[in-house]
């Protein structure tokens with residue numbers, strides 16, 4: 096018998112769709128994948144070389160549960176350089192991806208029945224992670240008309256005596272929204288006043304456009320820093336999703352609890368990948384910039400194409416590599432026996448009719464939208480937008 100804990104978990108929304116996509120591919124049909132959540136770039140060569148070096152140096156054994164001291168020192172240097180923040184290696188725990196860092200954080204702070212505020216639209220896994228830790232996710236819907244900005248007045252109404260934490264994500268997956276300093280200051284003050292933690296997932300930190308800058312909420316005041324666990328990693332910034340290195344930085348006591356949990360569940364993260372991650376953090380900004388500029392060109396193209404199409408509109412994302420157009424105008428419309436009643440239907444319709452793979456917004460608590468990732472070549476984006484325009488125009 097499978098445990099109730101796992102039975103209550105919603106499997107990743109994209110899995111079913113992936114099966115359909117591979118079926119179509121097996122039939123020789125060219126599907127354009129706008130569903131991917133990772134850069135379409137290879138890891139920069141200087142980083143790969145460091146991993147090779149690690150194997151030859153015999154860096155193939157376990158490391159301390161919290162990760163190599165040299166990597167934790169490099170992470171401290173990064174926070175000092177980027178945000179003027181002072182951390183020491185005992186305030187840092189390296190994990191097998193930011194996903195594990197997030198799980199560790201929830202496991203370390205949540206007791207059964209504790210509430211965690213989740214502003215939505217949100218990344219698919221937060222809610223499941225909170226439930227797995229016996230917490231209660233409290234969703235707060237942000238408004239599309241405001242560009243999905245962090246509405247702290249709205250969040251304030253959801254704070255109760257049981258509020259243990261809020262999870263925020265800027266730049267945001269799926270909306271691409273980047274939270275303003277003003278809103279983050281207000282949220283930080285709310286957390287200090289009501290004594291709850293802020294888990295700040297900043298995994299898309301380097302992918303910012305239109306001269307936006309990442310505001311690391313922990314840097315806003317020493318009181319806010321005491322309440323904040325910052326989550327980050329090398330996956331998105333350095334095109335290293337498969338290397339599985341993420342990290343968390345925060346109050347020593349919480350980091351210790353996260354490390355203890357990790358020590359018993361996975362020991363330590365991959366050693367050569369940790370060694371390579373030092374190089375990523377220390378010497379790879381030029382590669383990030385090339386990738387960022389290319390993403391920006393694609394972003395501008397895709398927004399202009401979508402906003403030129405009829406009956407669909409899209410707010411302008413300032414970060415990450417996703418756009419999230421509103422497709423609700425088409426609900427109730429049909430073509431060729433296929434009726435689109437919701438965002439999952441729309442994703443299925445676009446896959447069947449246009450052979451493009453997008454993700455249903457419902458997976459992110461955004462039922463009026465679909466998520467399109469522009470982590471794909473410009474040629475594929477142009478072709479994919481042509482196909483989407485044609486497919487939408489057929490819905491009557």
Ligand SMILES: Cc1ncc(COP(=O)(O)O)c(C=O)c1O
Pocket residue numbers: 132191192193194195218264268296298328329330336340341
């Ligand atoms: C918002 C967000 N946080 C965390 C992650 C996980 O990153 P990692 O590959 O480091 O586990 C993702 C990956 O899609 C993400 O979109």
